[in-house]
């Protein structure tokens with residue numbers, strides 16, 4: 001069965017500790033079910049992507065929507081949890097295991113922790129107080145020295161995405177977009193990354209309905225979905241952390257879709273930090289290695305550019321509800337491809353791509369990466 | 378909420394910051410060397426102990442002692458508190474001579490030149506600490 005995207009839905013993104021985590025999910029699911037034109041009884045299986053759960057959240061969500069007994073499971077692949085759940089749904093439909101799968105991505109970060117960042121103590125680098133912005137900063141600093149990437153080039157990514165986010169009514173950050181100078185003069189988090197180059201953590205959920213071909217208006221073809229786990233990242237690696245895992249997933253996705261990077265009209269990629277978008281676009285083949293930092297300043301990736309990247313505002317603007325991020329990216333691409341993205345709509349919108357990369361385990365080039373390519377039939 | 382203030386962490390913070398103790402997974406420095414394992418087939422070096430085989434070729438591994446000197450691969454200066462660490466503090470990936478890449482704290486927080494020579498001088502609360510050598 002050729003897998004198709006039938007419907008999408010999301011909650012708002014932001015700090016919403018007053019809401020039940022299930023409420024975020026029900027909002028997203030209700031929108032996705034209506035968007036897909038199905039009834040709840042059409043759903044054959046539920047796959048949930050979440051990092052921090054809480055444990056049992058999937059069942060509490062299931063109770064509220066009245067889908068007892070269907071196969072259901074939860075996937076944890078760090079920031080790529082939501083898209084990993086989606087990938088399993090795509091493969092399940094492709095193989096004929098299920099006819100219609102509900103994918104749910106969710107995390108509610110605001111109710112979890114307080115105080116300074118404390119990385120995972122069981123990880124060798126986490127135990128040594130390497131925060132995630134520090135890991136990205138180590139890559140960014142390498143790029144500064146190896147390729148001459150400038151602070152202004154890094155900041156341009158934040159300016160672009162935060163400006164895009166102004167038109168996203170569900171984004172966490174919707175105030176005025178900063179200037180390059182404001183990005184660079186914000187607090188230094190880890191050199192060279194300043195505060196406004198880091199995504200805010202967020203609460204949010206997204207739902208995606210995946211099924212087979214049925215000839216319905218608005219359904220989108222899932223041309224490719226590739227999921228890879230991490231590989232050794234060590235003294236032999238000349239690429240910065242994360243690059244290789246994205247490149248592996250991208251290679252598989254382009255091969256499945258029989259497409260080249262220049263054929264992608266619009267994309268949502270994992271810009272948890274400004275350097276993340278730059279390295280990712282190189283790994284996706286949008287720019288040669290060392291040239292990714294030129295894409296935002298040149299306007300190539302602007303909303304009215306040749307290949308708009310993160311028209312939603314990305315993680316830098318929408319916020320990052322870990323498991324909820326991948327499903328948010330897929331929802332944006334679905335709206336863009338159907339021409340229903342309102343003020344955010346890009347001009348060319350036949351082929352779209354989503355990339356999500358999750359990491360945090362020392363010595364590996366990522367925990368997992370998912371790349372999917374969708375198109376308007 | 379600002380980064381570093383009231384921010385999410387992970388499930389197991391460790392005893393240093395008020396959680397329950399967890400087994401230490403960091404590279405071990407015994408005063409003269411970084412202690413780990415090396416593959417008897419392909420010589421792949423790992424600064425971890427207790428692994429069942431070479432992660433690169435699946436060959437048999439044996440205990441190994443790695444040099445304390447090497448070249449900086451990249452570095453950063455962290456400007457926010459992390460766990461018990463107070464800013465600013467310097468971190469670098471250090472490619473040990475004929476050894477693995479390890480994360481080290483810097484005696485003097487600074488951005489290093491790629492390839493700058495470093496030497497591990499000891500540990501601080503269990504973290505490897507390195508300084509620039511002339």
Ligand SMILES: [Zn+2]
Nearest residue numbers: 416419431434
């Ligand atoms: Zn080996």
